[in-house]
Amino acid sequence: MESGCCTAEALPQDRAEELADTFKVLSDPVRLRLLSLIAASPEVCACDLTDPVERSQATVSHHLSLLVRAGLVVREQRGKWAWFSVAPGREDFVRSVLAGQPALSGR
Amino acid sequence: MESGCCTAEALPQDRAEELADTFKVLSDPVRLRLLSLIAASPEVCACDLTDPVERSQATVSHHLSLLVRAGLVVREQRGKWAWFSVAPGREDFVRSVLAGQPALSGR
């Protein structure tokens, strides 16, 4: 099951970059706090996310885009409001990440 | 066990910064590959880590410092060689991180 002791192959480059990208999204305090707010309710309006993190509307919008792009969060436009929720299947991952004792999902 | 639906408090700022720092260390492909090489053997000499990741000796040394500072890896100087291994108690965490399905440690 395992290769030779000292000829061990490193994590493949492609996979390393994938993983690094995921962790990069989680490496900002503001994004983690936004994620925690979204995870705390079934749905959250973007208008309720600006004040708690003490950043401009533009900055919050940018962070939310990154969370969506990373597949951690889903956005749904209803009228003029944008509603965010944890992406389906990613709830366990998000919960454990925020708990500091994640059990990351298999992709 | 849970606070009110829409008055949910965000992850505290201190905790968010702690978590972000941990994830930041994991957000570089070269560091992830180094970590995988170290985790693949009980002990690895720094001299065996430069070639696989295709970076200069200075760069590898820098990344190893960050991994040590983050408490993920331990360094032991023996003669002129530096030996690295996964930090005690962090093996589960490291293994799951590299598997893409981490179970982060508490702290």
Next chain:
DNA sequence: CCTTCGTATCGACGCGCGTCAATGTATTAG
């Protein structure tokens, strides 16, 4: 002592990221 070898540190460079004011784009109200 001097030399060689393995690593760490320093200084500098370029690039990417977090941030915000300003502007753009829909959607709703009047």
Next chain:
DNA sequence: CTAATACATTGACGCGCGTCGATACGAAGG
């Protein structure tokens, strides 16, 4: 149509990070 609201996008700024060549440091050998 006009105005106001909610949000995204743009452009610019500063700072931090990954990288490397050069240098410094310590251990071993002659």
